[in-house]
Amino acid sequence: MPETLLFSLFSGIAIVASALVIGQRNPMYSIMLLITSFGALSALYIQLDAPFVAMAQIIVYAGAIMVLFLFVVMLLNAPQEDGAEWDRAHPLRRPGVSRLGALLAGLLIVQLVWALMRATDASTAVNASGDVAAISSVRSVGRVLFTNYVFAFEATSILILVAMVGAVVLAARESGR
Amino acid sequence: MDQATLRFVIQLLIIGFTFFMLINASALLVLAERKIMGFMQQRYGPYLVGPHGLLQPLADIVKLLFKEELRPKAADKWLFTLAPIISVTAAFAAFAAVPWGAETTFFGLLDTPVKLGVADVNVAVLVVFAITSMGVYGIVLAGWSSNNKYSLLGGLRSSAQMISYELAYATALASVIMLAGSLSLREVVDAQDGFWFRVIPRWYLFLQPIGFIIYAIAGVAETNRAPFDFPEAEQELVGGYNTEYSSVRFALFPQAEYINMTTMSAVATDLYLGGWHGVPFLDRLGLGWMVFLVKVGVILFTYIWVRWTVPRYRYDQLMQFGWKWLFPAAVVNLIATAALILYFNA
Numbered sequence: 366m367p368e369t370l371l372f373s374l375f376s377g378i379a380i381v382a383s384a385l386v387i388g389q390r391n392p393m394y395s396i397m398l399l400i401t402s403f404g405a406l407s408a409l410y411i412q413l414d415a416p417f418v419a420m421a422q423i424i425v426y427a428g429a430i431m432v433l434f435l436f437v438v439m440l441l442n443a444p445q446e447d448g449a450e451w452d453r454a455h456p457l458r459r460p461g462v463s464r465l466g467a468l469l470a471g472l473l474i475v476q477l478v479w480a481l482m483r484a485t486d487a488s489t490a491v492n493a494s495g496d497v498a499a500i501s502s503v504r505s506v507g508r509v510l511f512t513n514y515v516f517a518f519e520a521t522s523i524l525i526l527v528a529m530v531g532a533v534v535l536a537a538r539e540s541g542r
Numbered sequence: 543m544d545q546a547t548l549r550f551v552i553q554l555l556i557i558g559f560t561f562f563m564l565i566n567a568s569a570l571l572v573l574a575e576r577k578i579m580g581f582m583q584q585r586y587g588p589y590l591v592g593p594h595g596l597l598q599p600l601a602d603i604v605k606l607l608f609k610e611e612l613r614p615k616a617a618d619k620w621l622f623t624l625a626p627i628i629s630v631t632a633a634f635a636a637f638a639a640v641p642w643g644a645e646t647t648f649f650g651l652l653d654t655p656v657k658l659g660v661a662d663v664n665v666a667v668l669v670v671f672a673i674t675s676m677g678v679y680g681i682v683l684a685g686w687s688s689n690n691k692y693s694l695l696g697g698l699r700s701s702a703q704m705i706s707y708e709l710a711y712a713t714a715l716a717s718v719i720m721l722a723g724s725l726s727l728r729e730v731v732d733a734q735d736g737f738w739f740r741v742i743p744r745w746y747l748f749l750q751p752i753g754f755i756i757y758a759i760a761g762v763a764e765t766n767r768a769p770f771d772f773p774e775a776e777q778e779l780v781g782g783y784n785t786e787y788s789s790v791r792f793a794l795f796p797q798a799e800y801i802n803m804t805t806m807s808a809v810a811t812d813l814y815l816g817g818w819h820g821v822p823f824l825d826r827l828g829l830g831w832m833v834f835l836v837k838v839g840v841i842l843f844t845y846i847w848v849r850w851t852v853p854r855y856r857y858d859q860l861m862q863f864g865w866k867w868l869f870p871a872a873v874v875n876l877i878a879t880a881a882l883i884l885y886f887n888a
Contacts, residue, residue, distance in 0.1 A: 393618070393621065393683075393686065393687075394620075394621075397621070397624075397679075397683075400679070416663065416664065416665045416668075417665055417668070417725075420665050420668035420669060420671075420672050421668075423672040423673075423675075423676070424668065424671060424672045424675060427672075427675075427676065428672060428675035428676065428708075429675070429705065429708070432675075432678060432679075432682070432701050432704060432705055433701075433705065435679075435682055435686075435701060436682075436698065436701045436702065436705075439682070439685075439686055439694065439697065439698055439701075440698065502664075503665065503725055
């Protein structure tokens with residue numbers, strides 16, 4: 366019973382915080398709410414017997430990426446979203462752009478439903494193999510990551526390297542001028 | 543009282559004791575800092591309140607509590623209040639995953655031993671790392687919400703500094719984790735039990751000297767202590783992120799800093815100095831936590847010693863040092879450790 370209660374509590378926090386992120390005029394508040402949402406998600410991971418994923422969530426997203434976000438918002442010094450920015454002439458308000466956005470949102474919902482329908486099968490597979498805690502332990506996560514999913518892992522690191530080289534090139538061009 | 547109730551009460555007492563010690567640590571460190579600074583500068587330091595100035599922290603607390611609380615009109619109301627709370631909460635919470643003593647039955651009082659420490663988590667290293675990294679939000683938000691140029695600069699410096707030093711810090715940690723083969727601080731400590739050649743304790747300090755130095759430097763930077771106290775930097779930024787704070791809200795920032803120092807030292811003791819091991823006689827009695835306290839005290843003294851002997855870096859030097867020296871050194875150390883582990887295990 367306490368598990369269900371905690372689950373609804375944390376998922377509720379995650380949903381409400383995520384919804385409020387969009388509704389804020391002040392980007393600083395949005396960032397804080399996003400961090401709250403990440404924290405609630407990580408609490409859900411702990412409930413699912415995946416402490417490693419939970420801590421990775423906090424360290425990577427709440428700890429590192431959001432600090433960067435905060436850094437950028439503070440550097441740009443954008444305390445409020447400008448009202449005048451949202452006039453008809455704004456490129457994001459053109460009808461074609463809005464339609465594309467609606468299409469993408471619809472696609473996302475379809476994808477979500479599809480994933481949820483498949484997820485029921487996957488969870489029975491986990492239950493069949495028994496110990497959930499053993500599957501999500503650091504040791505087994507590492508083993509699977511560097512054997513079964515080694516291609517995805519390496520591909521991701523190359524992608525990050527490309528982004529890094531790109532950032533360096535852009536920064537160097539700026540200062541070289 | 544039956545065993546289950548007794549166990550529960552003792553667990554609660556351990557948690558209360560940890561909290562009590564942390565609060566006292568911050569008060570004691572304030573006094574220690576001023577006293578040690580005094581001796582280094584050939585003067586007495588606080589001397590009037592109580593014998594030899596021992597009650598000075600108490601007087602400080604009373605003074606801070608009764609000061610007027612000010613909030614600048616243009617400050618962000620919510621974040622200005624939230625910032626010190628985040629700082630101090632993260633500081634206390636991080637210590638929850640740090641074990642500070644071996645399993646003990648309290649001289650036979652309990653039939654099954656209880657672990658000394660608030661929570662025994664199997665990914666304790668990551669928990670401490672994650673929660674201490676949340677503490678930076680307190681400083682950044684304080685800097686931003688004060689609506690003051692100097693505060694904002696302090697907050698910006700803090701976020702940049704944290705991102706650059708956390709990498710080296712985490713990489714140094716990873717080497718120790720590989721040696722111990724576990725993310726649990728308790729298992730890391732227990733892997734350091736015993737002696738080499740009967741004299742040298744099996745501390746990871748001797749296997750990871752470079753790692754320890756990197757950890758120590760990054761730890762000083764993470765806790766915003768001199769010579770890396772850029773977010774405050776009195777001479778350049780007035781008071782940095784806490785310029786606009788007064789009274790209790792102000793007091794929470796130094797308190798968080800001192801508790802963070804204690805956590806950093808406790809984790810260093812667990813990872814590199816064998817935790818509560820080292821004196822077999824006390825270990826057998828179940829009093830290893832006394833050894834732990836002494837080790838933490840030594841590291842804290844070094845912290846203060848460094849602050850009053852090393853002048854502050856320049857900000858660009860700090861970034862250069864972090865990215866171009868500390869992080870590469872940590873990576874080389876990690877690869878060398880991995881190679882040696884493979885060689886000796888094969």
